[in-house]
Structures are given as structure tokens and as C-alpha cells.
Amino acid sequence: MPALTAALKDEDIATRENAVLALAKIGPEAKEAVPALGKLLLEETTTRRMRVQIVTTLGDFGVVAKPAVPDMIQAFADEKLEKELQDVQKVGALNNLMKEGFQKEGVTLTLDIVRSNVLKKVDKEFQDKNVEALHKIGKVTVPFLTKRLGDGNTFVRWGSMKTLALFGPQAKAAAQSLYFYGRQEPVAEIKKDAEKAWKKVTNQL
Secondary structure (H helix, E strand, C coil): CHHHHHHCCCCCHHHHHHHHHHHHHHHHHHHHHHHHHHHHHHCCCCCHHHHHHHHHHHHHHHHHHHHHHHHHHHHHHCHHHHHHCHHHHHHCHHHHHHHHHCCECCECCCHHHHCCHHHHCCCHHHHHHHHHHHHHHCHHHHHHHHHHHHCCCHHHHHHHHHHHHHHHHHHHHHHHHHHHHHHHCCCHHHHHHHHHHHHHHCCCC
């Protein structure tokens, strides 16, 4: 296993691809390689074919691949990488992993939640559950929640603000965007929540 994990960091692309394929054949018993697979997913030199194989492999590993979930979330949050991984979305590898590894208090984290599609739901109770779910993933969600503060959909903006507020100072990187989009927000109630979120992330509440 150490040899295959080391091969994931090799400069030669073919060597890395072969290592990913070998780990896929081994299955969950190759869990020691999970962190390295997660990092390889985000490498600029990683090919589209390799990324698809990595996510599929991690999905097949199931709950033992949990340490790589933040890297997978980051990949799906990146517009370029998300486009490359569209085929994986169809087979649901990430959904399977997140359902197994992040089901807490009746809230199941799925790919839709990661992509914030569910924040478009009008039902407030349902949206609040998914805001809670995004918060439970951890502060790795902060960068792409920040991007969604300027979304054209009212509920995506609102849900993003609510989630960032839950992080408090951990989401300090979003302060400038919260201030900017809060001032531009046309809906009074959301504007008020944006101000509260800004105060929480800047530790003024």
C-alpha cells in the first residue's frame, strides 16, 4: 500500500493513473491511500479521466473515504472541475459516500446540498435543515457559499447567508462579500440577515 500511495505523487501521469486503478481494484482495504487520493483530485496536473476515476473509487470505498469528502466537496464547488465530473454526478458516487459518511440527526448530506441546489426550496423548514447540513460539513463550505451570496435565486442567497452566520468568525473570509452583497440585497428581510451574518463573522455579535 505505501508504494501505491507514493505512486499517487509521482511526476509521471501514467504512473499516477495506474496507481488509482490499482487502488480501485483493492477497494476499501486501501483506505490508507484516501487522503492522497483526495489531494490528487485537486491537483492542476490531474487529468479529467483520472478525476472521474478518483471520485468513482472514493464513492465505491464508502464510509472509509470520509477523510476525502472535504476535497471532493471542493472539487464539485469549482466550476471547471464540476464540469469535468458531470459523469460522476450521474452515477452518484459522491451521493453514496456522503449518505454513508455524513448522516447526522436525520439530515442526509447529498450532492444537491453540496451544490446548494436545495437552498432554492421555498419551504423554510426544509431549507433550514439543509442550512444545518451545510454547516455540519464544516468550514470547507465557506468559499463556495461566499460565491453564492450573489446568486440570482433569492433562497440560495438567503441560505448562504444563514449558513455563513452559523460559522461565526470561522467564516471571516466571507465578511467583505457579506457586506458588499448585503448592501445590494433588494429583499429587506434578507438584507437584515446579511447584516447579522456580517456581524457574526466579524465577531461583533
